[in-house]
Amino acid sequence: MSTAIKLPSDSAKVAARDLVAGFDVERVRSDFPILHQRVNGHQLVYLDNAATSQKPKAVIDAIVRYYEHDNANIHRGVHYLSQRATEEFESARKVVQSFINAAEPREIIFVRSATEAINLVAQTYGRQHLGIGDEVLITAMEHHYNIVPWQLLCEEKQAKLQVAPINDRGELIPAEFERLLNSRTRIVALGHVSNALGTINPIKQITAMAHARNIPVLVDGAQAAPHVRIDVQQLDCDFYAFSGHKIYGPTGIGVLYGKAAVLEAMPPYQGGGDMISSVTFEKTTYNKLPHKFEAGTPDMSGAVGLRAAIEYLNRVGIENVAEYEHELLTYATQKVSAIPGVRLIGTAKEKAGVLSFIMDGVHPHDIGTILDQEGIAIRTGHHCAQPVMQRFGVDATARASFALYNTKEEVDVLVRGIQKVQEVFG
Ligand code: C6P
Numbered sequence: 001m002s003t004a005i006k007l008p009s010d011s012a013k014v015a016a017r018d019l020v021a022g023f024d025v026e027r028v029r030s031d032f033p034i035l036h037q038r039v040n041g042h043q044l045v046y047l048d049n050a051a052t053s054q055k056p057k058a059v060i061d062a063i064v065r066y067y068e069h070d071n072a073n074i075h076r077g078v079h080y081l082s083q084r085a086t087e088e089f090e091s092a093r094k095v096v097q098s099f100i101n102a103a104e105p106r107e108i109i110f111v112r113s114a115t116e117a118i119n120l121v122a123q124t125y126g127r128q129h130l131g132i133g134d135e136v137l138i139t140a141m142e143h144h145y146n147i148v149p150w151q152l153l154c155e156e157k158q159a160k161l162q163v164a165p166i167n168d169r170g171e172l173i174p175a176e177f178e179r180l181l182n183s184r185t186r187i188v189a190l191g192h193v194s195n196a197l198g199t200i201n202p203i204k205q206i207t208a209m210a211h212a213r214n215i216p217v218l219v220d221g222a223q224a225a226p227h228v229r230i231d232v233q234q235l236d237c238d239f240y241a242f243s244g245h246k247i248y249g250p251t252g253i254g255v256l257y258g259k260a261a262v263l264e265a266m267p268p269y270q271g272g273g274d275m276i277s278s279v280t281f282e283k284t285t286y287n288k289l290p291h292k293f294e295a296g297t298p299d300m301s302g303a304v305g306l307r308a309a310i311e312y313l314n315r316v317g318i319e320n321v322a323e324y325e326h327e328l329l330t331y332a333t334q335k336v337s338a339i340p341g342v343r344l345i346g347t348a349k350e351k352a353g354v355l356s357f358i359m360d361g362v363h364p365h366d367i368g369t370i371l372d373q374e375g376i377a378i379r380t381g382h383h384c385a386q387p388v389m390q391r392f393g394v395d396a397t398a399r400a401s402f403a404l405y406n407t408k409e410e411v412d413v414l415v416r417g418i419q420k421v422q423e424v425f426g
Pocket residue numbers: 050051052113114115116143145191193194195196220222223243245379383384
């Protein structure tokens with residue numbers, strides 16, 4: 001029984017470079033210090049990018065530089081450092097604005113994460129607009145974070161959570177989705193890319209259907225932002241949420257995009273400093289956008305790190321990333337699905353970033369443990385998407401998820417790792 005996992009050969013590295021013209025994955029890899037280590041005696045193969053991605057040196061350096069040179073509380077001080085920190089923070093907002101092509105910087109709300117973004121919308125827009133018997137429409141492939149905040153709201157308001165079905169490949173069925181839109185639907189909330197299946201949803205088509213009935217659309221972009229070009233004006237969504245840590249930025253910072261007119265009409269989320277215009281014991285008036293939704297001292301260094309991450313992605317080119325990752329996913333899909341006894345969960349025509357699979361006679365946690373012994377990091381379990389697991393009749397899957405620094409050779413290592421799992425359980 002062969003257990004040795006070989007490192008990529010030089011000729012294999014050349015092949016990886018050739019995957020997409022103009023995209024040099026070895027050069028990209030050299031920007032990520034954490035990748036260059038051995039785990040359990042093997043070169044680390046990090047394939048848990050949907051959980052969190054690794055950070056390039058440019059991001060790490062930007063955060064260090066902020067604390068060494070620029071740190072002060074923002075929007076509050078007349079002193080030099082406070083003004084400089086404010087400029088850094090607000091310039092990060094502009095970089096995010098252009099990254100997702102929002103019309104104005106005030107449409108970018110900095111939050112803790114995608115999770116906070118959706119809770120913000122549920123607790124402000126949702127509470128304002130939902131009444132008894134109203135409906136929220138989501139899909140059967142949502143992450144818990146796009147289910148539970150709406151369930152909480154529906155319970156409180158005696159409203160109904162409607163769930164649009166998916167087919168056996170893990171794709172939304174647009175006609176079924178449209179059938180569920182009705183005069184009681186107050187908001188549609190769906191993922192751009194599914195974290196458990198990798199399906200890319202037809203957001204433009206969905207927003208057109210919803211808007212034809214004057215229903216706003218929230219898009220969970222947590223798994224899309226690292227992989228595809230986001231243009232919120234072109235998608236025409238009303239809200240778009242993503243987390244910094246999945247797009248090579250730090251944890252603790254995320255983004256809620258909202259159309260200015262929609263955000264203007266919403267009540268504030270949390271009360272505290274910076275979100276007010278004036279306070280008396282009798283009455284408080286609120287600050288203008290985006291500050292109305294940013295109570296308290298925000299994550300300044302996080303915003304600076306996120307800016308550096310987006311600038312890094314812009315330098316590499318998100319189109320290059322999308323094309324390269326598409327080739328990588330196609331290669332991985334062919335290789336892994338060809339292994340007897342392995343079944344892919346999620347085979348949509350349009351996919352990004354994720355390869356979920358199960359194996360005959362082996363629990364996904366055992367797959368993960370054996371792969372870890374080979375230095376391969378994947379995620380196993382329900383991926384915070386239990387309803388979609390139920391839809392496919394499984395408790396859990398093994399999930400390899402890709403980033404711009406992964407290589408074909410790493411896919412080959414994964415394949416040999418899966419074969420090793422079969423040998424152990426054979
Ligand atoms: N999914 C995964 O391993 P936060 O935790 O707020 O940064 O992101 C939440 C979130 C929202 N939507 C989708 C589609 C997601 O995949 C996630 C996070 C991770 O799949 C951790 S559960």
